[in-house]
Amino acid sequence: xxxxxxxxxxxxxxxxxxxxxxxxxxxxxxxxxxxxxxxxxxxxxxxxxxxxxxxxxxxxxxxxxxxxxxxxxxxxxxxxxxxxxxxxxxxxxxxxxxxxxxxxxxxxxxxxxxxxxxxxxxxxxxxxxxxxxxxxxxxxxxxxxxxxxxxxxxxxxxxxxxxxxxxxxxxxxxxxxxxxxxxxxxxxxxxxxxxxxxxxxxxxxxxxxxxxxxxxxxxxxxxxxxxxxxxxxxxxxxxxxxxxxxxxxxxxxxxxxxxxxxxxxxxxxxxxxxxxxxxxxxxxxxxxxxxxxxxxxxxxxxxxxxxxxxxxxxxxxxxxxxxxxxxxxxxxxxxxxxxxxxxxxxxxxxxxxxxxxxxxxxxxxxxxxxxxxxxxxxxxxxxxxxxxxxxxxxxxxxxxxxxxxxxx
Numbered sequence: 001x002x003x004x005x006x007x008x009x010x011x012x013x014x015x016x017x018x019x020x021x022x023x024x025x026x027x028x029x030x031x032x033x034x035x036x037x038x039x040x041x042x043x044x045x046x047x048x049x050x051x052x053x054x055x056x057x058x059x060x061x062x063x064x065x066x067x068x069x070x071x072x073x074x075x076x077x078x079x080x081x082x083x084x085x086x087x088x089x090x091x092x093x094x095x096x097x098x099x100x101x102x103x104x105x106x107x108x109x110x111x112x113x114x115x116x117x118x119x120x121x122x123x124x125x126x127x128x129x130x131x132x133x134x135x136x137x138x139x140x141x142x143x144x145x146x147x148x149x150x151x152x153x154x155x156x157x158x159x160x161x162x163x164x165x166x167x168x169x170x171x172x173x174x175x176x177x178x179x180x181x182x183x184x185x186x187x188x189x190x191x192x193x194x195x196x197x198x199x200x201x202x203x204x205x206x207x208x209x210x211x212x213x214x215x216x217x218x219x220x221x222x223x224x225x226x227x228x229x230x231x232x233x234x235x236x237x238x239x240x241x242x243x244x245x246x247x248x249x250x251x252x253x254x255x256x257x258x259x260x261x262x263x264x265x266x267x268x269x270x271x272x273x274x275x276x277x278x279x280x281x282x283x284x285x286x287x288x289x290x291x292x293x294x295x296x297x298x299x300x301x302x303x304x305x306x307x308x309x310x311x312x313x314x315x316x317x318x319x320x321x322x323x324x325x326x327x328x329x330x331x332x333x334x335x336x337x338x339x340x341x342x343x344x345x346x347x348x349x350x351x352x353x354x355x356x357x358x359x360x361x362x363x364x365x366x367x368x369x370x371x372x373x374x375x376x377x378x379x380x381x382x383x384x385x386x387x388x389x390x391x392x393x394x395x396x397x398x399x400x401x402x403x404x405x406x407x408x
Contacts, residue, residue, distance in 0.1 A: 271300035345369035
């Protein structure tokens with residue numbers, strides 16, 4: 001009986017052992033297919049391995065501009081920063097928009113100009129275990145670059161990458177010394193014209209670029225999570241193409257801004273864009289250049305709110321040059337029951353009293369201002385604090401002017 005048992009045991013031992021599928025093998029299989037789809041290759045570092053995609057694009061070509069033009073976008077820029085061959089564009093695709101230690105940058109794309117072409121590299125981690133290798137490869141590529149260009153990178157991409165570098169014990173994110181974030185000047189230049197200054201909107205309405213088929217940014221985290229769970233790689237491949245479009249759009253926006261601020265495209269700019277250029281020049285302290293920009297913007301037409309802002313700036317600039325007559329012509333068109341309107345009444349009264357020498361006109365303007373100030377206060381167009389300040393000032397001026405012209 002024991003002999004039969006031994007024979008049975010030996011037969012059982014010859015059966016193949018059935019094992020559960022290895023999740024790592026499934027992910028590796030998906031990564032192989034993904035690499036084929038996007039043209040990726042394995043890259044090894046002392047921290048492991050990750051995938052990298054290398055491409056070249058003929059567009060956009062780099063712009064030629066002066067250091068002074070760059071300083072309008074980046075006031076602390078150094079002369080050597082104006083060489084576009086030293087720039088690197090960066091855009092990260094992440095597992096969420098909240099930031100913090102639980103958010104990962106699973107794909108980081110960078111681009112730079114080599115001659116007239118745009119070179120692109122994308123660093124990708126198939127799983128969280130490849131993060132340190134991916135970041136180390138990114139750090140090596142960024143070394144030696146003088147200027148990094150992003151879109152909202154100061155608020156999102158760079159803080160997130162810095163967190164991920166520290167979490168993987170690689171130290172601080174080795175960003176280039178100079179960082180040009182195009183979101184902030186884009187808001188100044190085009191917020192009046194566009195409801196949204198998202199990069200895709202700027203491409204469509206400012207750069208006149210057509211992305212073609214693209215994916216919504218909101219779908220990106222879900223596509224990566226599905227890939228980690230063993231899902232098909234095709235949806236993830238679309239993220240790589242989306243990232244390249246972002247990098248090309250970022251480079252196109254940078255060159256467009258430079259040409260615009262070099263005043264090469266003023267003839268093709270509408271009033272709203274000219275207003276944005278003038279506003280940016282004013283913010284950078286270039287008032288002598290901003291003035292003609294506001295004038296051109298007014299000539300080409302502006303919405304009412306922007307028109308009032310432009311006229312106020314022109315009035316203040318004229319006053320600064322002691323061209324009080326020109327300033328008064330702008331103040332006259334700003335009189336109403338708003339805070340700016342009350343300021344216009346105040347400035348006109350000063351002009352007629354102290355510069356034109358017309359005390360009766362100054363008195364008439366002050367009386368009119370007090371009537372409209374009461375109306376503005378009743379309608380709530382000005383705050384209680386503004387009302388008290390203007391009321392005290394106009395009453396004091398009225399008493400003085402009345403004495404000067406002999407009215408009791």
